[in-house]
Amino acid sequence: xxxxxxxxxxxxxxxxxxxxxxxxxxxxxxxxxxxxxxxxxxxxxxxxxxxxxxxxxxxxxxxxxxxxxxxxxxxxxxxxxxxxxxxxxxxxxxxxxxxxxxxxxxxxxxxxxxxxxxxxxxxxxxxxxxxxxxxxxxxxxxxxxxxxxxxxxxxxxxxxxxxxxxxxxxxxxxxxxxxxxxxxxxxxxxxxxxxxxxxxxxxxxxxxxxxxxxxxxxxxxxxxxxxxxxxxxxxxxxxxxxxxxxxxxxxxxxxxxxxxxxxxxxxxxxxxxxxxxx
Amino acid sequence: xxxxxxxxxxxxxxxxxxxxxxxxxxxxxxxxxxxxxxxxxxxxxxxxxxxxxxxxxxxxxxxxxxxxxxxxxxxxxxxxxxxxxxxxxxxxxxxxxxxxxxxxxxxxxxxxxxxxxxxxxxxxxxxxxxxxxxxxxxxxxxxxxxxxxxxxxxxxxxxxxxxxxxxxxxxxxxxxxxxxxxxxxxxxxxxxxxxxxxxxxxxxxxxxxxxxxxxxxxxxxxxxxxxxxxxxxxxxxxxxxxxxxxxxxxxxxxxxxxxxxxxxxxxxxxxxxxxxxxxxxxxxxxxxxxxxxxxxxxxxxxxxxxxx
Numbered sequence: 257x258x259x260x261x262x263x264x265x266x267x268x269x270x271x272x273x274x275x276x277x278x279x280x281x282x283x284x285x286x287x288x289x290x291x292x293x294x295x296x297x298x299x300x301x302x303x304x305x306x307x308x309x310x311x312x313x314x315x316x317x318x319x320x321x322x323x324x325x326x327x328x329x330x331x332x333x334x335x336x337x338x339x340x341x342x343x344x345x346x347x348x349x350x351x352x353x354x355x356x357x358x359x360x361x362x363x364x365x366x367x368x369x370x371x372x373x374x375x376x377x378x379x380x381x382x383x384x385x386x387x388x389x390x391x392x393x394x395x396x397x398x399x400x401x402x403x404x405x406x407x408x409x410x411x412x413x414x415x416x417x418x419x420x421x422x423x424x425x426x427x428x429x430x431x432x433x434x435x436x437x438x439x440x441x442x443x444x445x446x447x448x449x450x451x452x453x454x455x456x457x458x459x460x461x462x463x464x465x466x467x468x469x470x471x472x473x474x475x476x477x478x479x480x481x482x483x484x485x486x487x488x489x490x491x492x493x494x495x496x497x498x499x500x501x502x503x504x505x506x507x508x509x510x511x512x513x514x515x516x517x518x519x520x521x522x523x524x525x526x527x528x529x530x531x532x533x534x
Numbered sequence: 535x536x537x538x539x540x541x542x543x544x545x546x547x548x549x550x551x552x553x554x555x556x557x558x559x560x561x562x563x564x565x566x567x568x569x570x571x572x573x574x575x576x577x578x579x580x581x582x583x584x585x586x587x588x589x590x591x592x593x594x595x596x597x598x599x600x601x602x603x604x605x606x607x608x609x610x611x612x613x614x615x616x617x618x619x620x621x622x623x624x625x626x627x628x629x630x631x632x633x634x635x636x637x638x639x640x641x642x643x644x645x646x647x648x649x650x651x652x653x654x655x656x657x658x659x660x661x662x663x664x665x666x667x668x669x670x671x672x673x674x675x676x677x678x679x680x681x682x683x684x685x686x687x688x689x690x691x692x693x694x695x696x697x698x699x700x701x702x703x704x705x706x707x708x709x710x711x712x713x714x715x716x717x718x719x720x721x722x723x724x725x726x727x728x729x730x731x732x733x734x735x736x737x738x739x740x741x742x743x744x745x746x747x748x749x750x751x752x753x754x755x756x757x758x759x760x761x762x763x764x765x766x767x768x769x770x771x772x773x774x775x776x777x778x779x780x781x782x783x784x785x786x787x788x789x790x791x792x793x794x795x796x797x798x799x800x801x802x803x804x805x806x807x808x809x810x811x812x813x814x815x816x817x818x819x820x821x822x823x824x825x826x827x828x829x830x831x832x833x834x835x836x837x838x839x840x841x842x
Contacts, residue, residue, distance in 0.1 A: 437559030
């Protein structure tokens with residue numbers, strides 16, 4: 257007979273084993289992708305061992321040198337960075353206005369804007385592309401950056417919910433001291449909202465890094481393609497060199513996985529926010 | 535904007551003379567967002583509706599054709615196939631994803647050490663680029679050398695053309711999609727489960743309720759608003775699925791995985807038929823609104839929002 261304590265700890269260790277087993281199965285595709293990328297071309301087709309017999313970085317060199325990966329990485333990073341900065345400023349401002357200030361029509365405008373989260377991208381795609389053509393922005397960084405750098409409904413919502421938790425007296429006392437609203441925002445509100453900005457920042461970064469449809473439509477030249485579009489091309493040219501293809505895939509996902517490791521709590525907050533704070 | 539006369543009984547913020555600076559600051563601060571909303575959303579939506587009634591190739595001026603594009607689409611069998619594939623995709627993807635996520639979230643919701651690590655590992659696939667993930671699964675699904683068929687061979691089954699067979703391909707992509715975004719739903723539902731007040735459980739325990747009763751009488755009502763929200767958002771985004779089918783099969787074999795957005799993209803940007811493509815955009819938008827309406831009417835009305 258087991259005591260209650262022993263039974264509980266047995267129950268706990270079985271639970272841990274179950275979770276670790278599930279996680280192994282769940283993450284197996286990513287492990288397999290890593291494994292294939294580290295294999296020799298001949299081993300790719302001969303064995304199904306997860307740990308390569310001979311670990312080699314040859315596939316990474318092939319992917320890096322034969323394809324424009326360096327350029328794709330640079331483009332993806334620069335686009336994501338500009339959109340990140342733009343989003344933080346635009347949503348920081350709008351969130352402060354909706355969360356702290358008073359002006360006529362505030363709530364109607366806010367809920368109207370929130371409803372735009374339902375609009376499918378496909379409905380705006382063609383005219384938005386036409387605007388890009390008319391501005392002569394096809395195959396430029398502007399086409400990739402500008403449509404996304406002036407904020408979005410999710411980010412504005414997130415920042416507003418944060419600013420609503422701050423006491424109104426804070427901004428009122430600052431304005432009485434003679435600071436304008438923009439000064440108050442920049443000097444007092446923005447520093448206070450660092451946690452919310454960080455959450456919005458990581459969510460924006462991942463969304464932009466991974467985005468596909470819009471870059472696919474507005475860029476054709478090799479020198480402006482982002483990673484997702486470049487990778488979609490690889491499939492056509494690279495389809496039998498699975499180790500090089502998986503190496504390219506690894507290069508595309510590693511930056512975001514690193515950010516996940518560094519900012520795990522912010523991602524979890526960001527996801528929870530999207531559901532719990534309606 | 536109307537200018538209200540200063541009166542004492544009015545709310546503070548309706549006094550124009552006193553508050554115009556604050557109003558101005560507010561409008562200026564939301565300006566970037568609303569500028570983007572007008573230029574890249576509202577105006578394009580209206581233009582899309584208009585282009586749907588025209589013949590346009592992006593180069594020559596659009597020519598008004600009335601309802602012709604819609605008539606053509608209704609007679610286009612690939613259009614119907616793509617709509618059907620998208621609906622099937624969504625109908626299977628959304629419940630399976632939510633159900634699996636709920637199971638795992640319940641498993642994780644037990645005062646575990648290392649919960650943060652588990653949660654982080656579960657969202658790793660979501661953080662990865664869908665196009666990249668699509669390629670990884672193409673490799674796993676490969677008929678000759680893929681890992682999945684290797685497992686089938688080990689247990690003595692015949693190889694399956696996961697993304698080369700007409701009947702299976704769509705479901706293989708659904709499986710990849712379920713896998714990629716499962717972690718997101720786990721985190722969301724785990725957060726919902728953690729809202730359940732522990733003293734409710736204790737009270738139920740005193741009353742002699744078993745695990746199953748507690749789950750149905752306490753857990754389900756508490757998490758149902760978030761669960762429902764998750765269903766709606768998941769439905770809206772799955773109806774727009776694009777990246778994975780594009781990267782994995784590009785719609786094939788035949789039209790086996792040609793989902794709605796993929797066909798729309800091809801019509802617009804490969805065949806430059808902006809009229810039918812825009813009409814498809816309008817149809818998708820209306821379809822999403824109708825689906826959302828019905829899910830609110832038939833499921834949303836049963837959700838218990840009042841728990842205090």
